[in-house]
Amino acid sequence: MNLQFLGGAREVGRSAVLVDDSLLLDFGLKTADPPQYPVAFGGHGSAAPDAVVVSHGHLDHAGAVPALLSGDARPPVHWTPPTRELALTLARDTLKLHGGTPRCPFTEEDVRRVTEVSETHGYRDPFEAAGYCVEFFDAGHVPGSAHVLVDDGDTTLLYTGDFHAGGRGQRLVAPSTARPDADVVVTESTYADVTHEPRAAVEERFVDSVRTTLWEGGTVVVPAFAIGRTQEMMLVCAAHDIDCYVDGMGVEVTRMLRRHPEYLRDGDAFARAVSNARVVDGRDGQRRRIADQSTVIITTAGMLSGGPAMTYVPEIHANPVNKLCFSGYQVEGTPGRAVLETGSAEIGDRHLRVSATVEAYDFSAHADREGLFEFLDAYRNTPILVNHGDSCEWFAGELDARGHDARAPELGETVEV
Template sequence: MEIEFLGGAREVGRSAVLVDDALLLDYGLLTGDPPQYPIRDPEPDAVVVSHGHLDHVGAVPALLKGSRRPTIHWTPPTAELARTLARDTLKLHGNSPLCPFSAEHVARLGEVEERHGYGEPFVVAAGGREYAVTLFDAGHIPGSAHVLVDSGDTRLLYTGDFHTDDQRLVSGTTARPDADVVVCESTYADVRHEDRRAVEERWAERVRTTIWEGGTVVAPAFAIGRTQEMMLVAANADLQPYVDGMGVGVTEMLRQYPTFLRDPEAFRRATSGARFVTGRDGQRERIADDNELIVTTSGMLAGGPVHSYLPVIRGNPTNAVTLTGYQVEGTPGRELQDRGRMEINRRVRPVSATVESYDFSAHADRDGLESFLDDYADARVVIVHGDRCESFAADLKKTGFDASAPELGDRIDV
């Protein structure tokens, strides 16, 4: 088996792993200005997608150009999320060269997709060979999967993104299928998460205190996974948030797939208790002035309804912005986190509102990665999807693992 790394090697974003020049695992993009896509345009016979985040699925419609029709395999939530993200990409970049696909390519997804549940092996024909593929719950977001590819000679486990601890939205992964080779993400390889319940309690106390003092809390959150997690955390703390942005539609979609949720009844209660924003007739400005909790996209403040709320609340120290996820270097969220300022309406402005960061990550931390890999001490381990892939691989080698961190474009035989 030969593996080529078209993206996600020694970087976070544009994940794309090509097996035997025929079977593609993920095909994402790296957000930025401009966005970056995998380093070359492959022509696979089949694609398996680990989960519905932009950096893993964002470029998949581009694989359906011209006469190309590779079969695309994914879970039902991932299929729905892929379409949501593709439509949003078209809205942002559809009339520019920055977008490598059109609405027609998105529509073609329905012609080629096959949906699968967890633990249900299926056969994928690619490059004149047949592979037995099985998806396992990865504990990252609803529908996220570890991908096990068995060629008959080699068993390759592609972890995708995963978490070993429970979140309120999904349970942590417990799957440890036998594998000869593990391609493992390493996003938080240099971090140890704070206890999740302690983070929740600290965040809820900040929200209660701010509202009691007469302020408004804006909680920027990624639309897929984080928005729904924050709704569940809020509901558990008897808080009733407003929810705005793409996360509203994603929430409604996930209600159709209760088997992919940790606690469907808790999710139902959380969605019933939340108030969804329509954005009509100055609604956002009124809410921002009304001492409320607002969970809204985008998670890194790069766009979306959050830019309707921040100009209203930024000048009052009684208000608060609670960042709920990692802020990538160069994003408005990172600028706010590090320097207390951000670009609003094309001008860089100071933000006097309290700004705090909370670790609600959906990725395994260093301890989680090591506990996962403990089951693969005899396998070959390939580290990807991280800012410090080389150092993590080196640390694993010191403890006896056969570990490496390939560069973009590398091909390895396993």
């Protein structure tokens, strides 16, 4: 079995691994300016797999899938039902924002073709793809996220995708417990150099801070990723009897997830969280009125790079009683990162110096250092290929020191396993 790392090798973003020039695992994009795509696409040759398997519905794993259908090829695309809907939602949002420009490598017709070739599968439901036996296992990252097990009859590959293991996990989905037998493992390593604060402690600090601000009459804006984090923050608010508004693409994602309660940790708790949240209808006038209330607003974009946050942040930024509570990692070069580091940023078409209190909370949906070790301990005698991280080589060395056979492939490299 030959594995070619077309993206995500020694980097975070544009994940894509091609198995024997036939089966493509993920095909994502890297959010940069301009966006970056796997190296077998866009001036670097062409990716023409016989079949595609997508681990989960985030941009860096599924964001470029429609581009695979822009030519004559029509490879079937395999994923779980939530991943299918999430990926299509992202594709339509990309078209809305960048359609017809070089920032979008596909068309509405390509997205329509995705619906024609889509094949959905549940967890532990083996299926055939490009001549391989493939099986999904719950990865505990976002609803529908999967570890992907690929068997060619001689070699079994475990592609972890993004996953959460160890600890209590999230309210939205339970942590991964699956450890299927494999001859080789390709693992993510996003937080290989981080130890997450215990989740209960993070939640307690967040809730105490929010309640203090509300008691003082302030407004709390919580920038959140539309997929996973918006719903997680809704669950946190509902669990602690905190009223909130929800705005942005997360509203559509929330409605979709209600159709798939079997992929949630607690469908009843999710239904209560949905009932607890008030949905914003998308009018800026309504948003400005809400921003004047003493309330919590969960909204995209998670890094202040677009979405309704472009209305809310300018409205609340000048009052020190208000709060801006980031719920996820802020990538370098984003307005969110600038606000955290300097207290000011370009928000929309304005340069804002933020006087509101700015806080950051680690509600990560990825395994941290100890979670990665705990997961990979089940593969002590199995070769491990480390990708999807900013410190892949370093983490491979850490695994070697613990007795694993690990290495970090380079971008574009082909590895025989």
